[in-house]
Structure formats: structure tokens, C-alpha cells
Amino acid sequence: MMENTYGLLIDYEYCTGCQSCEVACKEEHNYPVGKWGIRVHDDGPWEIEENMINWNKLPFPTDLCDLCAARTAVGREPTCAHHCLANVIVYGTIAELAPKLAEKPKQVLFVPQFKPLEARGKFEPRNKLVGKVHHAAAIEVTENKHFTTSSQRSDSRTDVGIDEA
Numbered sequence: 001m002m003e004n005t006y007g008l009l010i011d012y013e014y015c016t017g018c019q020s021c022e023v024a025c026k027e028e029h030n031y032p033v034g035k036w037g038i039r040v041h042d043d044g045p046w047e048i049e050e051n052m053i054n055w056n057k058l059p060f061p062t063d064l065c066d067l068c069a070a071r072t073a074v075g076r077e078p079t080c081a082h083h084c085l086a087n088v089i090v091y092g093t094i095a096e097l098a099p100k101l102a103e104k105p106k107q108v109l110f111v112p113q114f115k116p117l118e119a120r121g122k123f124e125p126r127n128k129l130v131g132k133v134h135h136a137a138a139i140e141v142t143e144n145k146h147f148t149t150s151s152q153r154s155d156s157r158t159d160v161g162i163d164e165a
Helices: 018-030 079-083 094-103 116-120
Strands: 005-009 038-051 052-061 089-093 107-110
Touching: 005 052, 018 038, 018 079, 052 107, 079 089, 079 094, 089 094, 094 107
Parallel strands: none
Antiparallel strands: 005 089, 005 107, 038 052
16 A cells, blocks of 8 residues: 555755745645645744754645645646755655655655545635625825825935926
């Protein structure tokens, strides 16, 4: 069974927390806001002892992770592993990943089980106006004779060519 079971080996010692795995996964699967196939969580920062800080970034596949079945079916690796900027996510069989897990600390081996409905339930949009026709309120725009930039300066550095008449 181990030779046919696939997973992700994640070396979180060197994860930078860039979240490229999250973004790539959301784009690959077209997940809506609030849903992820993989999430990067923070452990820290907190002080272990004087002048020593613990702060780990931990990528966790969720129950929405299907190990990119469409990609892996054609010989490609999951998108999270492909787009990992720190190269800390490795895809493979449990048989080949388990020995690597034993080589060093601060690694985890995940075997995701794709269970989207059990994990998150059916997606329900939060915006009650989705699908309904609505119109913006009419507003009247008046001119602003006293224009200044956000820096609130009124010298030549902020002159944008507006003449006060």
C-alpha cells in the first residue's frame, strides 16, 4: 500500500512563509475567498530563552487538498510543490518520502484525504446580493477648489498643474 500512496513532505525549518503555495493552489483549483487547499500557519514569534526566538511557518494541506489529481495524472507535481519558492515541499510516494523524514528534524509528512464537503461544507456566498440586480445610489459631485495632495504640501514638489481661478 505504501508504494501506491502519495503525500507531501514539508521541511518547515526553511519555509519562509511566502504563501506562494497557497496562491498557486487557489488559482489551480479556483477556490473562492476563505477556502484553501493548503494554508501557511504561524508558530510564534515567541521567546525560547534570552536572545533566542521561535518563529516557524507551517504549510498544512487541508481536507480540500486532492494532491492536484489532474496535474499528477499527467506526470506533473502538485502546484504547491511546483511553486514553492523555498523548495521545501516534496511530492512522492510514502515509501520514498518516509526515509527522508527520518533524515532531519522539523519536517512533516502529509497524506491528504480529499474530503471537501466534510471539511468545509457546501459553499454559501456571504454576499446576499449575489445574483440580484442592484443599483448604486445617485450622488452629486461638486468641484473642489482647494485641492492639495495627501502630503498636504503646497510647494513646487506637489504642483499637479491645477490652477485655482
